[in-house]
Amino acid sequence: MPSEKPQIKLYTLSTCSHCMRTKRFFKEHGIDTDTVDVDLLTGEERERIMNEVRKLNPDCSFPTICIDDDVIVGFNEDKLRKALGIT
Amino acid sequence: MTPEKLYEILSAYAVSQGIRLNKDKPFVMDIMQGLLTNGARYGYRSCPCRLAWGVKDKDADIICPCVYRDPDIKEYGSCFCGLYVSIPWNEDKIEHRQVPERRPKEKRAT
Numbered sequence: 174m175p176s177e178k179p180q181i182k183l184y185t186l187s188t189c190s191h192c193m194r195t196k197r198f199f200k201e202h203g204i205d206t207d208t209v210d211v212d213l214l215t216g217e218e219r220e221r222i223m224n225e226v227r228k229l230n231p232d233c234s235f236p237t238i239c240i241d242d243d244v245i246v247g248f249n250e251d252k253l254r255k256a257l258g259i260t
Numbered sequence: 261m262t263p264e265k266l267y268e269i270l271s272a273y274a275v276s277q278g279i280r281l282n283k284d285k286p287f288v289m290d291i292m293q294g295l296l297t298n299g300a301r302y303g304y305r306s307c308p309c310r311l312a313w314g315v316k317d318k319d320a321d322i323i324c325p326c327v328y329r330d331p332d333i334k335e336y337g338s339c340f341c342g343l344y345v346s347i348p349w350n351e352d353k354i355e356h357r358q359v360p361e362r363r364p365k366e367k368r369a370t
Contacts, residue, residue: 188294188308
């Protein structure tokens, strides 16, 4: 397990089942995240956040998960566990 | 329309198409809720796993069932969202893998 708490940002859709699974995974493991539901944003705010997503994941698909410098696209429990050091 | 009612309708529809809804019912019920939310929000049930433009003409290809469903099921056994699947997929006879986005980049909402 990394010694310092990782910075985690979740780019999600409020309607997306894969995103819901992702949110639940972090919640169940008691891990804090900075989560943004992009479909609930409008105008300049949405544009700004989508520019962030595009830089991390050119496919602009959801969820896009940023754990420090690692980017994980989609809900993949094995990848999340590995990135977070959860056995 | 309730999520349960939509589930019943789409389940029968899937069977009529020779495919199935994903056997993971809680996962599918989240999708039902997402479809209903998008229906109320946009006036059409766009794919809950994709960012919509909110303009029907621009989202026509991702109104569920999306135009990418059949090629995705043919290639991966599942649609992008994991709602519609092939019978072998539901019977675990083919690998359950993450389905890549088939929607052309220029059509994706920003």
